[in-house]
Structures are given as structure tokens and as C-alpha cells.
Amino acid sequence: MKFQYFIPTKILFGCGQLEKLHKQKLPGKKALLVISGGTSVKKYGYLARVQEQLDKAGISYVIFDKILPNPIETHVTQGAELAREEGCDFVVGLGGGSIIDSAKAIAVMATNEGNIWDYIFGGTGGSKMPRIAPLPIVAITTTAGTGTEADPWAVITHQDRNEKIGFGYDQTFPVLSIVDPELMLTVPEKLTAYQGFDALFHSTEGYLNKYTNPLNDMYALKAIELIGKYLPIAVKDGQNIEAREQVALANTLSGMSESIGGCISEHALEHPLSGHNPKLEHGAGLIMICEAYYAYWAESSLVNQRMIDMAKALGKQDATKAEDFVAALHDLIVACGVVDLKMSDYGILKEDLKMYTEVAFETMGSLFKADPGEMTFEDCLKIYERSYQ
Template sequence: MQFDYFVPTKILFGKGRLSSLHSQKLPGKKALIVISSGKSTRSNGYLARVEEQLDLAGVSHAVFDKILPNPIKSHVMEGAALARTEGCDFVVGLGGGSSIDAAKAIAVMAANEGDYWDYVSGGSGQRKPVPNDPLPIVAITTTAGTGTEADPWTVTTKEDTNEKIGFGYEKTFPVLSIVDPDLMLTVPPHLTAYQGFDALFHSTEGYLAKIADPISDLFALKAIELVGKSLAKAVADGTDEAARADVALANTLSGMVESLSSCTSEHSLEHALSAFHHELPHGAGLIMISKAYYTHFANTRACDERMIAMAKALGKADASSAMDFVHALCDLQSACGVAELKMSDYGIDGANLEKYADNARQTMGGLFLVDPVPLSREDSIRILRESFR
């Protein structure tokens, strides 16, 4: 038995923890605060609260507020240029996974020359080593979906080539993350569901991946259990603090799973969909393909024991077959009101699914290598076809 354990981020978890930001040892004297292009970070008062905390700590700050739900390379480059112009020596990602992911990429480019795609290893990326360490990153999450506060990964789309690719290495772990469920009380029900299923799939994929290890397994099963217990409650009543805390913890644990194990081809397939259709929320895309995806692996009989364990963790105590996980998954999607999502509502062309399957392999083909059993191009197309409506 061999495995590596490396999750170096200091995580402050729990109700009200944002108020302790000023008392932490922060990694610089001027921060670039990276937020989304939407209104919620300001209207809910989260930006003002972070600015107040930084003021109390004697840290000056600038704001970059252009990040889209699917972050794009041009905004990474623009944010990095602003960080250099403003003389920022660390980056604060405030918001959901998109803002924190973008903060990591901006931190890389604020300290390095060239183009961000020079350092990306998939697709048309140039695979160059990163010469200089990124600026330190502080993550303050206002959603429970990507687990990016506990992993080094960042996902960015190169707009002109429709490539949505993950990037990250040990230097892009946040040095400090704050997970305060109070900041998630305002997330609307449909986004709560999309984000919660994204967290769930980080753990289910990490549990099925060939490189899973005993520590990632512990985190994965606990995260699956917490999602099964509380996601539907959080969707039904966003003010349910206990449910919000459970889902927030599941999300952070899932980030650790991503750090210690890996996502599988489910994420590659969804990234291909949202690379072409930027308005498709990542979690929604994952939900759309999940039934066919997990049914495929159940039918291979290659991971029966693990799928049964996931079914039991998700709440089906009497699970005895791999398909019991699929049934439990579908029940949870129905309970969260997301079982009827349609690809066609986002402009996805059902007659041209091959291009998504091919894009998935061309841009994030590495995730196919850790699938429990090989997933062929034909399998991928069939999963997309069975998922389409």
C-alpha cells in the first residue's frame, strides 16, 4: 500500500468564521479580491465584509469583478495585469468555484510572463513549467460545489478554441481558506442543487478512480453521506443552517478527495459540453449525464463493491447491487427538483454529440486514464446520446 497525502491549506470551517479573517496571518500587504461579474457578492454584503476584515488587518485591496460562471482565459490575463499594476502581493478568491478558480489562475499569471495557456498541459496548452511561484491565494467560498478551497485545481476556458481545461500543482493550493456556511444561506435552490451534485460527483468519481487511496476513500464516503443526508433539505429550505453546514463540509471534503485522488471522465465529458455552451452550469451538466454514466459502469461489473458502498453512503441502507447507487442518485435528483434537466435547453445539438465526446478526450483525456475500466469513444457518445433530451 502506497499513497501520498498533501493538503497544505489552512481551513477555517464553521458559522461566523469570516469574522476571524483579520486575525489570521495574511500572506501580504495588498490583496486583489477576485469576484464574479454578478451582483450577489456585493448585494449580499460579502465583498464589504471582506474589505472590512482586510482593513482591520491593515491590508489594502483592489477588486477585479469580471469572472463568469465558466471563467475564460482573457479575464485571467486581465486580472493578472491588474494585480501587477496595483502592486498586489496576494489574491483573494471570494465567491463560488468560478471566482476562486480564477483567483488561482490570476495568481499564476500575476507572477509569470507569457500567456496562461503556455502552462496548461491539455489540448493546445504548451505544457511549459511555471518559472515563478504564484502569488499566495486566500479562498473564501460562498457556495458548496467545487471544493476548490481545499484543492489546487482551477478550470478555465480558452474562448477561441472551446477548450475547457483544468490546471494546478502544489503551488496553487490556497494558503488559507474560509468556509462559512452563513455565506451560503442566500444561494437559490436550483444553484444549491447544481453545486451540491458537483460536490457529490467529485467524491463519487474520486472513490471510483483507479488512483483512489484509503484516505481519499474516507473523505469521499463521508462527503457522499452528508450530501445524501442534507442536500435536499438545503434545496427545500436555504435557511436550514444545519443542512447548509453539512453540504459545505461535504464540499470541502470533496475538494480533499480531488487533491488525493482524481475526477474521472464524467468531468471531462461535462467540460466539453460547457466549453461550447458557456451558459450551462457545470453542476447541471454533470446531473444531465450522470444517470447514463454511472449505469455504464454499473453494467461493467468492474466496481460493484464500491458502487454498493456509495449507495449505502447516499442513504440506501439495503443496497446490494451497483445499480442501487444509480437508483439512489436518481431519487436524490428528484428530491432536489433537477431530474428533468434538458441539454436542449442550453443549445446542445443532439445530432452532433460526437464533437463533445472528441473534445473531452482532446482537452482532458487524462481523466479517462483513471476510470475504473476504459471508456471508449463509442461508450462516451452513447452516454451522451442516452443523456440527451
């Protein structure tokens, strides 16, 4: 048994925790405050509340408000340039996974030369390690989906190449994260579901990862259990604070699982879909392929007991075979009202599935190495084909 445990982030979890931001020892005197190009954090007052907290702490700030739902390399470059021009000494990401991921990438590029793609491993990335430590990162999450507040990873898309690739190392962990479920009450029904399934699959993939360890297993199974029980409630009643809180906890646990376990090929298969089709929400893409994906592992008989464990965690207490997890997963998809998702509705063409398979191996090939068994090109193509509607 060999594993590394390193999660250096201070996490403030719970309702009302945002109000404690000004009492924290913040890592600088001037922040780049990264938010989305949309209106939600302004509309619901979250930006104003963070600004108030920074003012109370005596922190000056400049706002960068261009980030897209699938964040792109161009905006990372622009954010880093603004941070340098304004003399920012740390970065605050306020929003969902795309915002915090962007904050991490911006923090790296604010102190290092070149382009973020010089440091990306996979695809056309340069595979370099940053020479200078990034600016410190503070994460304030308003969604429960990626777990990025508790892991080092940032997923960025190169807008000219349609490559969507994860990046991260020890120094891109946030130094401070605030997980306040009150900031999640306004997330719409469908996005609540998409984000919740993303957190679920971080945990299920981590549990099947051949390099998993007992600590990862503990985090992953608890996250699966909480999502199975509370995600349908949060989807149907977004104002249910208990459900929001429990799904937020599952999300943070899934980030911890990501930190010490890691994803496998399911995420490798989704990234080309949303990388080439930016209007496709990452969680929706995962839902589209998940049943065929986990049916593949059930049919392989390589991880029978682990899939039984996951089925029981999802609520199917009488599970006795790997296929029971696929059945429990389908039930959860139905309960969350996302059973009708179709690739074709997002412009994905069946004749392009071979191309998406090629991209999965080219850009995220490292994830296949953590699979519990070999998954071939033909296996991946069949998963896409079985998922296509």
C-alpha cells in the first residue's frame, strides 16, 4: 500500500461562512477578483457580499469578468495580464468550477512567461513545469460540481484547437476555500443536476481508479452516498438548504478524492464533446455517456465488488452484481429529470464519433492509464455509439 496525501487548503464549510472571509489571514493586499461573463453573481448579490468582505479586510481588488462556462486560453492570458498590470498579489475565484479553474490558471500565468498551453500536459501542450510559484488562490464556490475548491486541477479549453485538458500541480491548490451552501440556492434545476453528476463521477471514477487507496475510497463512497440521497431533492427543491448543504459536502469530498485518487477515462471521453461543442455543459456530457461507460466496466467483470459497493452507496442496498450500479445510476438520472439528454441536440454528429475517440486519446490519454483494465480505441468508440441519441 503506497499513496501520497496532500490537501493543503484551508476550507471554511457551512452556511454563513462567507461572512468570515474578512477575518481570515488573506495572502496579499490586492486581489484579482475573477467572475463569470454572466450576470448571476451580480444579480444575486454574491459579488457585492465578497466586495464588502474584502473592504472590511482592507484588501483592494480589480474585477476580471470574462470567464465562460467552458473557460478558454484567451481569457486566462487576459486575466494574467490584468493581474500583472494592476499589481495583484493574489487571485480570488468567485463562482463555479470554470471560474475557480480559471483563477488557478490565471494565477500561474501572472507569474510565469509564455502561454498556459506551454504548461499543459497532453495534446499540443508544451508539457513544461512553471518555473515561478503562482499567485496564491482563494476559492469561493457558488456551485456543487467540480470539487475544484479542494483539488489542484484546472480544466481549460484552447479555443483555436478545441482541446479541453486538465492541468494542475501542488502549488495550484487554493490556500483558502469557502463553501457556503447559501450561495448555491439560486442554481437552476438543470444545472444543479449537471453539476451534481460531475461530482458523482469524480468519485465513482476515483473509486475505480487502479491507483486508489483507503483514504480516497472513504471520500469517494461518502460522496456517492450523499449525492444519491440528496441530489434529487436539491434538483426538485433548490431552496432546501439541507439538500444543498449535503450536495455541497459531497462535492468537496469529491474534490478531495480528485486530489488523492483521480479520474479515469470517463472524463477523457467527455472532454472532446464539450471541447468541440462549448454550449454542452460538462456534467450533461458525462450524463450522456455514463450508462454505456459503466456498463462496459460491469461487462468486463474486473471491478465487480467495487461496482456493488457504489450501487449500495447510491441506495441500492440489495445490490449483488456490477450491473446493479448501472441500474442505480439510471434511477438517479430519472429522479433528477435528465434522462432525455441527447448528443444530437448539441450539434454532435454520429459520423464524428471516431474523431472524438481520437481526440480523447490524444488530449487526455493519461487518464486511460489509471483505468482498472485496458480500454481500447474500439471500446471507446462503442461507448460513444451506444450513448448516441
